[in-house]
Amino acid sequence: MKLRQGQFSFLPDLSDDDIRVQAQYAIGNGWAVSVEYTDDPHPWDTYWEMWGHPMLDNPDAAVVFQVNECRKEHGGKYIRVIAFGASPGWESVSMSVIVNRPASEPGFGMVRQEGEGRSIRYTIESHTMREPAGARYA
Numbered sequence: 001m002k003l004r005q006g007q008f009s010f011l012p013d014l015s016d017d018d019i020r021v022q023a024q025y026a027i028g029n030g031w032a033v034s035v036e037y038t039d040d041p042h043p044w045d046t047y048w049e050m051w052g053h054p055m056l057d058n059p060d061a062a063v064v065f066q067v068n069e070c071r072k073e074h075g076g077k078y079i080r081v082i083a084f085g086a087s088p089g090w091e092s093v094s095m096s097v098i099v100n101r102p103a104s105e106p107g108f109g110m111v112r113q114e115g116e117g118r119s120i121r122y123t124i125e126s127h128t129m130r131e132p133a134g135a136r137y138a
Contacts (some may be wrong), residue, residue: 038069
């Protein structure tokens with residue numbers, strides 16, 4: 001199951017040139033660009049591990065360089081490029097693009113919990129949680 005988070009998640013994986021174009025768009029809008037990675041991309045987990053420092057005025061080529069450096073060390077994990085917009089009233093992530101995925105994506109499952117009476121509660125469980133942190137992907 002392919003994880004569908006952020007922009008372009010229903011399209012084929014982005015090439016380095018595609019990443020460069022998206023980074024240039026973010027930089028052109030005055031957004032700070034950052035590279036992040038994780039081995040558990042739960043939909044509610046918005047905080048991933050940051051790779052390096054946020055790039056404020058770097059050219060788009062620096063973003064692709066940082067993505068490739070992150071791939072060398074964390075190539076078997078999810079890697080994304082995010083852009084942070086600091087315009088008044090919108091101090092938040094303005095763009096999020098997954099640029100690297102593990103070879104196998106186990107996905108998520110629904111867990112049913114029955115309570116007192118007829119109450120039923122459903123929660124989402126990541127299949128990666130079956131393995132300890134650091135051993136979930138290659």
